Amino acid sequence: MIENITGDLRVYMHFLGMLIRSQAQYKVNVAVDIGASFAITSLEFVAVLIYFGKIPSMLGWNIGEVAMLYAVMSISFGLAEMFGAGIDAFSDTIRLGEFDRILLRPVGPFTQVVGSDFRLRRLGRITQGCMTFVIALHLLPGMHWTAAKVVALAIGIGSGSILFLSVLILGATLCFWTVETTELINILTYGGRDMLSYPLTIYHQVMQRFFLFVVPLAFGSFVPTCYLLGKPLPFGLPGEMVFAAPVIALVFALCTRVIWQFGVRHYQSTGS
Amino acid sequence: MKMIQADGLSKTFRVARRRPGVLGGLRSVFDPEVRKVMAVRDLSLSVERGEIIGLVGPNGAGKSTTIKMLTGILVPSDGEMSVAGLNPLHQRRELAKHIGVVFGQRSQLWWDLPLIDSLRLLRHLYGVPQARFNANLAQLRSMLALDEFIDTPVRQLSLGQRMRGDLAAALLHDPELLYLDEPTIGLDVVAKARIREFLLKINAERGVTVLLTTHDMDDVEALCRRMLIIDHGRKLYDGSVSDIRERFGGERTLAAVLDPAQLATMPHDADGQLIVEDLPAGVHLSRSEEPRIWLGFSRDAIPAHELVAWLGARYSLRDVTFQEPEIEDVIRRIYEEGLLLQEAGIP
Amino acid sequence: MLRFYLEVARTAFRRQLIYRWANLAGLLTNIFFGVIFSYVIIALFHARPTVAGYDVRDTLRYTWLVQAMVMVVLTFGWYDLMLTIRSGAVISDLSKPCDFYWYWFSREFGRNIYYLFYRGIPTYLAGMLLFGFGIPVDWRFWLAFLVSLILGASIGIAYRVLYNAVAFWFLEARAFGSLFVVVALFFTGSYVPIPFFPQWLLAIIQWLPFNGLINVPAEILLGKISENALLFELGRQMLWVIIMTLVVRVIIAVAAHRLVVQGG
Numbered sequence: 001m002i003e004n005i006t007g008d009l010r011v012y013m014h015f016l017g018m019l020i021r022s023q024a025q026y027k028v029n030v031a032v033d034i035g036a037s038f039a040i041t042s043l044e045f046v047a048v049l050i051y052f053g054k055i056p057s058m059l060g061w062n063i064g065e066v067a068m069l070y071a072v073m074s075i076s077f078g079l080a081e082m083f084g085a086g087i088d089a090f091s092d093t094i095r096l097g098e099f100d101r102i103l104l105r106p107v108g109p110f111t112q113v114v115g116s117d118f119r120l121r122r123l124g125r126i127t128q129g130c131m132t133f134v135i136a137l138h139l140l141p142g143m144h145w146t147a148a149k150v151v152a153l154a155i156g157i158g159s160g161s162i163l164f165l166s167v168l169i170l171g172a173t174l175c176f177w178t179v180e181t182t183e184l185i186n187i188l189t190y191g192g193r194d195m196l197s198y199p200l201t202i203y204h205q206v207m208q209r210f211f212l213f214v215v216p217l218a219f220g221s222f223v224p225t226c227y228l229l230g231k232p233l234p235f236g237l238p239g240e241m242v243f244a245a246p247v248i249a250l251v252f253a254l255c256t257r258v259i260w261q262f263g264v265r266h267y268q269s270t271g272s
Numbered sequence: 273m274k275m276i277q278a279d280g281l282s283k284t285f286r287v288a289r290r291r292p293g294v295l296g297g298l299r300s301v302f303d304p305e306v307r308k309v310m311a312v313r314d315l316s317l318s319v320e321r322g323e324i325i326g327l328v329g330p331n332g333a334g335k336s337t338t339i340k341m342l343t344g345i346l347v348p349s350d351g352e353m354s355v356a357g358l359n360p361l362h363q364r365r366e367l368a369k370h371i372g373v374v375f376g377q378r379s380q381l382w383w384d385l386p387l388i389d390s391l392r393l394l395r396h397l398y399g400v401p402q403a404r405f406n407a408n409l410a411q412l413r414s415m416l417a418l419d420e421f422i423d424t425p426v427r428q429l430s431l432g433q434r435m436r437g438d439l440a441a442a443l444l445h446d447p448e449l450l451y452l453d454e455p456t457i458g459l460d461v462v463a464k465a466r467i468r469e470f471l472l473k474i475n476a477e478r479g480v481t482v483l484l485t486t487h488d489m490d491d492v493e494a495l496c497r498r499m500l501i502i503d504h505g506r507k508l509y510d511g512s513v514s515d516i517r518e519r520f521g522g523e524r525t526l527a528a529v530l531d532p533a534q535l536a537t538m539p540h541d542a543d544g545q546l547i548v549e550d551l552p553a554g555v556h557l558s559r560s561e562e563p564r565i566w567l568g569f570s571r572d573a574i575p576a577h578e579l580v581a582w583l584g585a586r587y588s589l590r591d592v593t594f595q596e597p598e599i600e601d602v603i604r605r606i607y608e609e610g611l612l613l614q615e616a617g618i619p
Numbered sequence: 620m621l622r623f624y625l626e627v628a629r630t631a632f633r634r635q636l637i638y639r640w641a642n643l644a645g646l647l648t649n650i651f652f653g654v655i656f657s658y659v660i661i662a663l664f665h666a667r668p669t670v671a672g673y674d675v676r677d678t679l680r681y682t683w684l685v686q687a688m689v690m691v692v693l694t695f696g697w698y699d700l701m702l703t704i705r706s707g708a709v710i711s712d713l714s715k716p717c718d719f720y721w722y723w724f725s726r727e728f729g730r731n732i733y734y735l736f737y738r739g740i741p742t743y744l745a746g747m748l749l750f751g752f753g754i755p756v757d758w759r760f761w762l763a764f765l766v767s768l769i770l771g772a773s774i775g776i777a778y779r780v781l782y783n784a785v786a787f788w789f790l791e792a793r794a795f796g797s798l799f800v801v802v803a804l805f806f807t808g809s810y811v812p813i814p815f816f817p818q819w820l821l822a823i824i825q826w827l828p829f830n831g832l833i834n835v836p837a838e839i840l841l842g843k844i845s846e847n848a849l850l851f852e853l854g855r856q857m858l859w860v861i862i863m864t865l866v867v868r869v870i871i872a873v874a875a876h877r878l879v880v881q882g883g
Contacts, residue, residue: 004365007399014396022384036794040801047810054670054815055663101380103345106368107397183644187651195655202662203655269347270285 008111015115023120030120037124045070045132048197060231061199064139069225071136072153073197074129076160076220078122084165086116090172091179099267109264110257113172143229152227152242159249160220166249166256167192167215173256176263188215196221201234208234216252219245273357275449275481276319276342281351283312283337283505311337312505315351321448324475324482326492326513329502330603335485338502339451342483343371356448369398372442376454379438381426387437388422391444398445405444412440415470432463439470443480450474452484456491468494489602493517503603516602517571525558526567526579529590535562552582563590623717624725631729635737642737645690649738650745653686657750671814676752677841681812683746684837687739688768689809691731692775692832695800698793699726700783713875720780720868727776760840763849767836770856774831777863778803784867787874807833814843828863831856 023030048070052063061069081088090113093099102112137143171185192211200208200222211218212235219242226233227242287307312334319325329335340346342353344360344367353360356370374380381390395405413419416436421429429437435455442450452471456464472495474480486492492499492513499516501509509516539547546560554573559566569579580592635642657679664675673681700723703709713719747754755761782799789795804810806829813824813834824830835852838844844852 011396014393018382018385018389018393022382022389025384033794036798040798043801043805044810047805050811050815050817051659051663053817055666057666058659059662059665097378100340100345101373101375101378103364104343104368104371104373105397106365106399108365178640180638180640180644183641183648186648191648191651191655194652198655198659198662203658207658268345 004108008108011107012111012115015112016118019115019118020120023118033121034124034127037121038127039124041074041125041128042131045074045128059199059202062139064136065225065229065231066198067132067136067139068228069199069221070197071129071133072156072160072225073193073221074125074132076157077164077193078125078129079157079161080164080168081125082119082122083161084114084168085119085122086114087165087168087172089117091175091182094175095179103268110260140229149228152224155246156220156224156227156242159224159245160217162246162249162253163215163217163220164189164193166253167217169256169260173260173263176267188217192217212237216248219248273321274318274354275321275323276317276353276355276483278315278317278342278353279351281312281315281317281338281341281353282310282349283334283341283346284349285309285311310505312341312348315502315505315507317500317507317510319481319483321481322475322479323498324471324484324496326496326499327483327485327502328487328489328492328499329485329508333502334505335502336453337505339453339483339485343367343373343451369445370447371449371451372445372447373451374435374438374442374453374455376435376452376457379426379434380441381434381437383427384425386423386425387418387429387440390426390437391441394441394444400445404446408444408446409440412443415473416440432459432466435459435463435467436470439467443474446478447480449481449483452482452486454486454488455484456486456488464488464490471495501603501606508603508606523568523570524576525595526569526576526583527593527595528565528567528583528587529592530563530565531588531590532563534588552579555579620717624721627722627725628729628732631726632733635730635733646738646741649686649690649742650749653683653742653746654749656682656686657746672843673812673814677843678812679746679750679752680754680841681808681814681837683743683750683752684840685808685812685833686746687743688771688833688836689804689807690738691734691768692771693800693803693807694727694730694734694775694779696796697779698783698796700780701786701793701796704783704786710878713878719871719875720864723780724773724776727779728772731772731776755840755842757842760842763853764836764840767831767839767853767856770853770860771832771836773860774828774856774863777860777867778828778832780867781863781870784870784874787870787877803829803832806830808837809833814838825855828859831859 045067048066049063052058052066056062058066086093093102093113093116099109102109105112167185167188171182171189174182174185192215195203195207196211196217200211200218208218211222223233223237223245224242225231227239230239233239233241285308287309288305315334315338317338327335327338337346341348342355342360344364347361355367358367358370360367380394381387382393391409394400395402400408413422416439418436418440421433421437426434426437439455455471456467459467468491471482471484475482482495484491484495496513498511499509499513500507501516535546539549541547546557546562546565548557548565548567551557551567552574555567555569557565558568567579567583574582576594580589583589583592660678660682661675664670664678668674670678700709703712712722715722743754746752778799782796785795806824806827807813813821813830816824835844835856839849839852
């Protein structure tokens with residue numbers, strides 16, 4: 001078991017190296033793609049700025065605070081998109097019968113799926129996230145940084161990526177049964193991203209609970225940002241909950257992994 | 273020890289059918305109408321180490337379902353099996369190290385990368401030690417003449433080159449068993465011959481067991497001594513290739529286009545059908561559709577080139593082509609002539 | 620000939636019916652995004668009762684109208700024409716005894732009607748049920764809205780054909796396509812209602828083709844455009860339909876000529 005995991009990790013590093021090398025061959029293309037992705041995602045942020053041009057605050061959150069939340073979200077989602085591109089394209093893997101090939105190799109299917117793609121162009125969104133972070137810092141001149149806050153920011157982004165990757169895996173697992181309704185998972189990925197780019201507390205209680213306790217995406221963006229900004233969490237949760245985020249993310253990832261393996265077994269009995 | 277031992281393998285698929293209409297569609301979600309399809313039924317198979325065995329049958333006969341079960345991709349509904357001494361069901365990952373698989377229609381090489389990069393990545397995937405990899409690569413490079421295109425991205429390779437690359441990819445980790453699914457599909461005659469020659473060589477030199485599914489009877493005749501015919505998921509024949517060829521596959525067809533002017537002067541029977549006189553022994557006119565004629569002849573009666581020469585000496589030929597017996601024809605004749613398994617003397 | 624184009628549109632409509640489950644998934648996605656935007660709007664309007672003459676109810680109606688129209692007018696991820704260019708099937712389409720552009724126009728119009736009934740109307744109804752903002756009932760607005768929607772859809776079709784036609788020169792035009800779509804989404808009011816834009820930007824947007832795609836029909840239905848300005852707005856949409864159609868037709872003619880000369 002442990003041997004398999006370290007072996008798979010080594011194989012993944014080789015996949016990654018090769019994918020980066022093959023994209024680096026077309027430097028101009030990659031640069032154009034990154035630029036386009038940066039432009040597109042920046043336009044989305046400009047939309048937020050336009051709202052705040054007319055209205056000063058959103059249930060107690062000013063533009064600088066929303067920008068901070070938005071930045072954390074963009075970076076963690078961008079990382080998940082970059083590393084999870086292979087999972088995102090899984091419906092094609094199934095449709096083209098490539099999953100058979102994956103099962104014929106002595107490496108875990110999961111490693112091979114994740115390792116099948118890596119998109120440098122997603123650096124566009126990550127760049128936009130970093131720029132937004134700088135803008136947020138500029139808009140929040142009075143913000144007081146401590147070592148704990150820096151740690152909270154780092155684990156927030158890390159946990160957020162893991163959580164989004166797990167949601168992508170849930171969507172991919174759905175493909176073992178049907179490739180027709182995969183758009184539904186966009187509700188959790190793109191929908192979750194757009195939703196959590198704004199303060200969680202503006203939404204209906206049911207939605208708040210869902211994204212905190214069922215699919216805990218809020219632990220990757222809203223919870224750490226509240227800690228940075230010294231804002232209270234809903235449902236009386238203590239702000240220090242942010243330090244539990246990695247554990248929550250890992251537990252959620254393990255759950256999706258179990259569901260994924262169930263999907264693989266289903267595939268092996270139906271072959272479709 | 274046997275390389276493959278399978279007893280009573282069966283696979284049933286449950287196919288859900290959707291009812292028409294919006295309401296029907298909704299009902300199908302909660303109360304699906306399930307139909308059972310038996311893709312493979314009660315198939316037993318025993319393959320010795322070092323054998324090359326052909327698995328033939330028409331589309332949808334159950335060939336790929338069988339191979340998927342033997343590789344551990346698919347769980348059988350019933351039956352026992354052991355491949356290379358392992359249980360494909362519970363030891364799929366371990367088994368993967370012992371087998372190589374080539375799909376003729378689906379490459380396992382990375383599209384955008386030079387062939388050599390794919391081969392290097394496969395070394396890591398299969399955990400092949402560097403020294404072993406170098407030795408194998410050197411051997412495969414010369415046997416398959418990979419050097420002329422090893423640094424070319426796979427998407428720029430011809431089908432034949434790609435197939436050579438795929439064969440190399442499947443053999444880098446010294447598999448004991450090689451599954452080939454339609455390895456010569458779409459290739460020209462020269463490329464086919466080259467692939468077949470290579471397969472015979474690795475079988476002889478490395479003792480690799482080869483299980484091959486194909487549509488092409490020529491593949492089977494060139495490579496295998498033993499063949500398995502599957503139809504509707506059932507084993508129809510398991511025995512020697514020469515037996516089948518003698519009884520059913522021996523007859524080839526030559527199609528020739530004659531000069532219309534000359535045709536007019538040739539004799540016709542009462543129904544206006546063309547008569548070709550003095551045909552050599554073992555050759556008969558099977559069909560005529562002027563100016564085209566089809567001559568059936570058995571392989572042993574007259575070599576193809578002699579028949580062409582004979583025809584050319586008497587008639588002015590516009591075009592000549594040969595048609596090999598199709599696997600579908602062989603199966604049809606097996607049914608027609610009632611050759612069943614018992615008759616073929618299967619142990 | 621009109622019969623032929625009608626038949627093309629009908630076939631396109633029916634073909635779309637096959638993707639029932641995919642459409643249901645898409646519908647739920649549309650609704651979910653509508654819900655997110657609604658909460659954002661409600662939260663923002665806590666700070667101020669009206670913005671640019673819009674109160675919460677108007678803004679919610681506007682947002683859901685946009686969500687409802689976006690698939691009708693601006694079908695995302697539409698690369699059908701591009702695929703025929705890549706596969707070479709476009710050559711046989713070009714030599715058909717009908718007009719190439721009107722052929723694609725009819726196909727797309729058929730799909731637009733499908734999306735109106737199976738995506739647009741259910742989306743708005745869902746928003747209405749969830750947030751209870753009702754619907755404007757003045758029949759004159761509805762009539763003008765219908766005309767404006769058809770004009771908007773016509774601009775949308777020309778726009779889609781335009782970014783697909785890039786493939787006549789560069790075979791892989793998907794990156795272009797997604798940039799085109801995002802720019803269009805931004806300037807049609809899909810991210811932020813157009814009336815919320817700063818004044819200087821509004822002055823520019825009003826003269827862009829995007830404005831006629833979704834924003835004009837939405838504002839008409841909401842009664843935000845005075846009767847005097849109505850004809851002017853419809854005229855401006857019409858102008859863009861004509862300009863875009865002409866531009867696309869010229870581009871197709873150039874591409875077709877190039878295909879004939881170079882033999883593909």
